[in-house]
Amino acid sequence: MNIRGSPVAALTQRVSKKSCLTRSATKERKLFEQALQHNANWAIDDGETILCDWYSDDDTANPQNWSTFTKAYVLVTISIYACTIYMAASLFTPDSEAFDEEFGTGHAYTSLGIGTYVLGYGCGPLLFGPLSEISAVGRNWPYLVSYVLFILVSIPTALVQNESAFMFLRFLQGFCGSPALTTGGASLADVYDQVHLPYAMTVWVVGTFCAPAIGPIISGFALPVLGWRFTMWEVLLSSVPTFVMLLFLPETSGPCILYRRTAQLRCITGNSNIKTKQDASQPHLSPKQLIFHSFGIPLKITIMDPAMLFTNLYMALVYSIFYSFFECFPLTYQGIYHFNLGEMGCTFLSWAIGSVIAFVTYNIYLYTSWVPTVKRNNDLGKQEDHLKPALLGSLLPPIGLLVFGWTARPDIHWIISQIGVVIYPAGIFVLLQTLFLYISVSYPQYSASLLGLSEFTRGILACVAVVIARPLFLNLGLGPACSLLAGLTSICVGGIFFLYHYGEALRKRSRFIEA
Numbered sequence: 001m002n003i004r005g006s007p008v009a010a011l012t013q014r015v016s017k018k019s020c021l022t023r024s025a026t027k028e029r030k031l032f033e034q035a036l037q038h039n040a041n042w043a044i045d046d047g048e049t050i051l052c053d054w055y056s057d058d059d060t061a062n063p064q065n066w067s068t069f070t071k072a073y074v075l076v077t078i079s080i081y082a083c084t085i086y087m088a089a090s091l092f093t094p095d096s097e098a099f100d101e102e103f104g105t106g107h108a109y110t111s112l113g114i115g116t117y118v119l120g121y122g123c124g125p126l127l128f129g130p131l132s133e134i135s136a137v138g139r140n141w142p143y144l145v146s147y148v149l150f151i152l153v154s155i156p157t158a159l160v161q162n163e164s165a166f167m168f169l170r171f172l173q174g175f176c177g178s179p180a181l182t183t184g185g186a187s188l189a190d191v192y193d194q195v196h197l198p199y200a201m202t203v204w205v206v207g208t209f210c211a212p213a214i215g216p217i218i219s220g221f222a223l224p225v226l227g228w229r230f231t232m233w234e235v236l237l238s239s240v241p242t243f244v245m246l247l248f249l250p251e252t253s254g255p256c257i258l259y260r261r262t263a264q265l266r267c268i269t270g271n272s273n274i275k276t277k278q279d280a281s282q283p284h285l286s287p288k289q290l291i292f293h294s295f296g297i298p299l300k301i302t303i304m305d306p307a308m309l310f311t312n313l314y315m316a317l318v319y320s321i322f323y324s325f326f327e328c329f330p331l332t333y334q335g336i337y338h339f340n341l342g343e344m345g346c347t348f349l350s351w352a353i354g355s356v357i358a359f360v361t362y363n364i365y366l367y368t369s370w371v372p373t374v375k376r377n378n379d380l381g382k383q384e385d386h387l388k389p390a391l392l393g394s395l396l397p398p399i400g401l402l403v404f405g406w407t408a409r410p411d412i413h414w415i416i417s418q419i420g421v422v423i424y425p426a427g428i429f430v431l432l433q434t435l436f437l438y439i440s441v442s443y444p445q446y447s448a449s450l451l452g453l454s455e456f457t458r459g460i461l462a463c464v465a466v467v468i469a470r471p472l473f474l475n476l477g478l479g480p481a482c483s484l485l486a487g488l489t490s491i492c493v494g495g496i497f498f499l500y501h502y503g504e505a506l507r508k509r510s511r512f513i514e515a
Helices: 007-016 023-038 068-090 093-103 112-123 125-132 140-159 163-177 184-191 197-226 228-247 254-269 277-281 287-304 306-334 341-346 349-377 383-393 396-407 414-442 444-476 478-508
Strands: 050-052 274-276
Touching: 050 254, 068 112, 068 140, 068 163, 068 184, 068 197, 068 228, 093 112, 093 197, 093 228, 093 306, 112 125, 112 163, 112 306, 112 444, 125 140, 125 444, 140 163, 140 228, 184 197, 184 414, 184 444, 197 228, 197 306, 197 341, 197 349, 197 414, 254 274, 287 306, 287 444, 306 341, 306 396, 306 414, 306 444, 306 478, 349 383, 349 414, 383 414, 383 478, 396 414, 396 478, 414 444, 444 478
Parallel strands: 050 274
Antiparallel strands: none
């Protein structure tokens, strides 16, 4: 397996104090000189600067040319990493009553145990998303440094004796874990081509959907025996294997790999004019300019492009409704059906079942329809073609909410309401999968920052949803409250159909498309 650029490889090189003038460096120089002879476009107008790119289409340093095993290792590591972070959010769900008893807080305050965590991993992408796009930084170091901080913060979170400090630490946990959620997709895009990327993305996304279902199951059975603090220790225990895998994760960012290559070539040749295309095309930005390019432009795109504004708000809506389930399920299955904590935790399995069904169905669609069409036409098609599965997927969330809300009654078996829970995640799996892809292909230059801004919006609304969900369901009743939420998602169905038919016209009006 290729581990070049991994933290372990970097540490080994530092410990051994290897010079750039080694046998591998000699080979690198030879490859560079051969490539320079065959690539006249590497020299630019000033006659001195040499733009270093991939040596050939088969360059083994290019992540797109890595072996299947190495690509699979990247996919598995990123998926497990994201699962760990999402599971840590939901582990606290059954702990609220035990937390209330120890600290004497009300349920509204205790719900912040999930809310602050979600808010944290909504805020983190604003920093880590743009940071990972800097060629001198790359993907790996934000992953590793933030994950070390995540592990360290998890220790006082399990030991803290003050409720306010606990909430602050939960926010820090989410913040430090956020790179897995916003940069993970970019890492997969680094190594998979446009035809195979949707398959890889479904693996990553289904893991992030199933992980929140695992948390309440684990903590639901552990809490009565070991107490709520043990669930916080479980976050730490589950993080160790992921940390080891991250140590061997190769750097996937193409600009970062080329940045390191040019640094080595400057050392080998003594020519300080060797640069990457990114270095030459982008002048050195001041901190003010960097902030504007990282945050200002994506924010302006989101506000001024109706398509981006709609997709951002739609994803935030369905995502926040999902997090309201962590407050709704205890009211439903403990309050109506008198489940114990372990049994109530198992009801979240229906969420995982719906996600897996959507995962299989969506991959069948890719294999039988989308990929053959792309290969036949030798073209990825227009951006709105990615929205076809969402036309059907958008119908499922309101249906699932109505089935769940109006069948959760003492005179109806609990399994019927669970069918509604299966339907809801199946719909939002397809929605998020297609809308993520739509954003990425519409504005590829700003995709990382746009997705980071989307994560921020979802984190804000999800935090609010966790806090207001219990009063909403208690005051309106389960059926009417779910009808209200279903109505909001039904309005968005029309938006998806409008975007599919008229999105191209909207994009042509955007002045950022050519940016």
